[in-house]
Amino acid sequence: MSDDNFFALPAFKPAEALVQLKRQLRDLKLTERGHRYELDGQAVVEVMADDSAIEARVVKRPARTPEWTVQRLGASTEVRRFLDTLKTQLARWRSDE
Known part of the structure; x- marks a missing residue:
């Protein structure tokens, strides 16, 4: 009996991940x-x-009329990477004040 999905990651649930x-x-x-x-x-x-992903838009830098970059997050690893990058950007923006 071969179980190819034994180590498969759970399905990505965008609504739960968004919360x-x-x-x-x-x-x-x-x-x-x-x-x-x-x-x-x-x-x-x-x-x-x-139904399939989270769409995240982040400004290149805070401004009254910002320029946005769009990312489509379709897996938990992409959400974690997005948060890590955002934390770095926030630290840089806060230190620039």
Whole structure:
């Protein structure tokens, strides 16, 4: 009996991952405004989920009219990598103030 899926990762559930991602964004001291998160009154992150993935938009740098980069997160590892990158960016933005 061959069980090829023995070590398979569990299926990615975007709705559940979005709840956890939002909690982690609040833990980073970002202000939540619906699906948008702000740093010092300026939008820096937007997150939304569909049936297969989370769409995350991050500003290149905080500004009144920001330039956004879009990422599609379709696995837990991508969500963790997104958060790690965002933490680095937030630290840099906060130190620039």
